[in-house]
Amino acid sequence: MTARPLVLSADDHGLSDGSSRGILRAHDTGLNSSVPVLAVGPAAGRAVAGLRDRPVVAAGAQLAVVGEDRPLLTACEIPTLVGRHGAFRGGGRS
Numbered sequence: 381m382t383a384r385p386l387v388l389s390a391d392d393h394g395l396s397d398g399s400s401r402g403i404l405r406a407h408d409t410g411l412n413s414s415v416p417v418l419a420v421g422p423a424a425g426r427a428v429a430g431l432r433d434r435p436v437v438a439a440g441a442q443l444a445v446v447g448e449d450r451p452l453l454t455a456c457e458i459p460t461l462v463g464r465h466g467a468f469r470g471g472g473r474s
Contacts, residue, residue, distance in 0.1 A: 389414040391442060394421030394428070404430050407437055416442035420452055444468075 390403040390412040400423055406412045415437050417427055431439050444451075455462040463469050 387414050387438075388412040389416060391416055392418050392421065393431075393439075393442075394418040394424035394426075396421070397423045397426060399423075400427040400430060403427075404434070407434060414438045414440065416440045418442045418444060420444050420450060 388411060390406055393400050393403045393415045394417050403412065403415060407415060415431065417424060417431070417439060419441060421427065431437055450466055451458065451462055451468060453462075455464065455466055461468060
């Protein structure tokens with residue numbers, strides 16, 4: 381059998397300060413090797429700042445097109461994806 385590398389990814393970095401601290405702690409101890417950042421998360425800016433001190437982490441973008449988080453663009457900019465209250469359609473608010 382051929383050995384294969386295992387990549388563990390910690391989703392939702394930026395969802396909250398607490399989850400982001402846990403994700404960074406897991407990275408610092410070698411548990412996860414990939415960190416997708418949830419750009420629409422309330423703590424995204426602080427989460428990205430935490431990655432700057434960790435140049436070896438593989439960071440990427442986590443796309444979110446449904447859910448309770450508000451999109452980065454306004455309803456005028458993406459009217460087919462966002463309802464009148466500014467949330468993604470199908471996220472409980474239209």
